[in-house]
């Protein structure tokens with residue numbers, strides 16, 4: 001007997017899991033940094049437009065491919081890219097395998113950063129408990145610290161995914177996502193009451209014409225939106241494949257994107273005012289109009305700001321780094337499911353064996369990245385984010401728009417109604433061209 005495929009039990013469970021995948025370090029850290037470096041409110045406005053015209057279509061496309069194929073990315077892309085007279089199937093499978101490999105690479109660097117967040121969370125807790133030696137050890141970068149925390153985080157990811165989709169991923173997304181929102185709102189409330197926060201709100205929410213003059217604004221917003229919605233590594237595709245046949249993918253894509261964008265917006269309401277509070281206290285937060293190093297923002301500027309806030313400070317630090325750790329965890333579980341589902345379905349491993357194997361391989365890669373941090377870390381991040389994400393995203397659009405012919409719902413509807421025809425052409429032509437623009441600009445110019 002073929003065992004039944006695991007699936008999401010409820011619509012809300014899916015929305016929280018997919019939003020959990022989307023809401024990650026990119027929202028809490030990446031988005032506010034981009035806002036600060038690309039014209040404040042101008043970036044926010046362009047970002048919102050880009051989410052609608054490019055990112056939601058891409059999310060819809062990735063989810064639909066998984067949903068139609070009800071299979072892991074290698075099998076799904078192989079199946080849908082198939083056209084009798086073309087090499088589609090082989091190409092589809094190759095891109096699927098690239099996704100599996102890309103997910104493993106991304107997981108190896110993402111776990112390192114997530115480990116830093118967890119170390120800093122515990123470091124803040126140590127400070128609250130008045131244990132300065134532990135605080136220092138946990139917040140100072142060292143080989144052992146990084147290795148220990150990568151391992152801890154990997155165990156966290158593994159413990160959730162080994163339980164499967166409905167009992168692991170869905171259950172934990174339902175627990176962690178509400179917690180994340182509560183932490184974020186509490187932190188925003190606290191920072192908003194500090195002197196200087198008002199100027200930050202103004203910079204974030206009142207567009208100035210000067211803000212729009214940044215030539216990189218649009219490309220930066222498109223790259224950020226793509227990364228933020230977890231497109232291009234098969235994470236959303238595999239989640240889509242666990243939805244039941246009658247799911248309304250269009251509606252779900254819009255809900256997930258709305259939640260992701262809301263959380264990014266809220267993170268901006270926290271970080272931008274916090275930067276202004278820090279400036280008001282005489283701290284240096286930028287140089288030549290650019291934020292001083294992004295890592296410094298998270299690991300130096302904000303912790304220093306928290307330390308100046310008296311007894312509440314260590315708790316603020318703890319909440320803040322827990323927020324980042326939780327955001328990271330709900331993203332790592334979605335990505336880990338990509339290689340696991342492949343081993344499960346295409347290589348007939350048990351879930352336990354597949355999970356162990358995948359976690360072990362990520363551990364080896366992460367070990368290499370920690371040991372040869374320079375230059376491997378930056379290369380890996382650049383490969384995944386600058387090449388893999390936009391190129392796979394482009395391929396997904398080509399599959400939906402050009403290769404997948406049978407039972408392609410959007411294509412069928414496009415024959416009957418002009419609204420859908422417009423949408424279909426948007427997906428098959430406009431979106432790929434926009435992505436190509438991002439790819440060329442990011443890969444060759446910067």
Ligand code: PHE
Nearest residue numbers: 022024025026027227228230
């Ligand atoms: N969306 C995640 C974030 O914002 C990153 C991610 C990208 C996760 C691709 C999975 C797949 O941090």
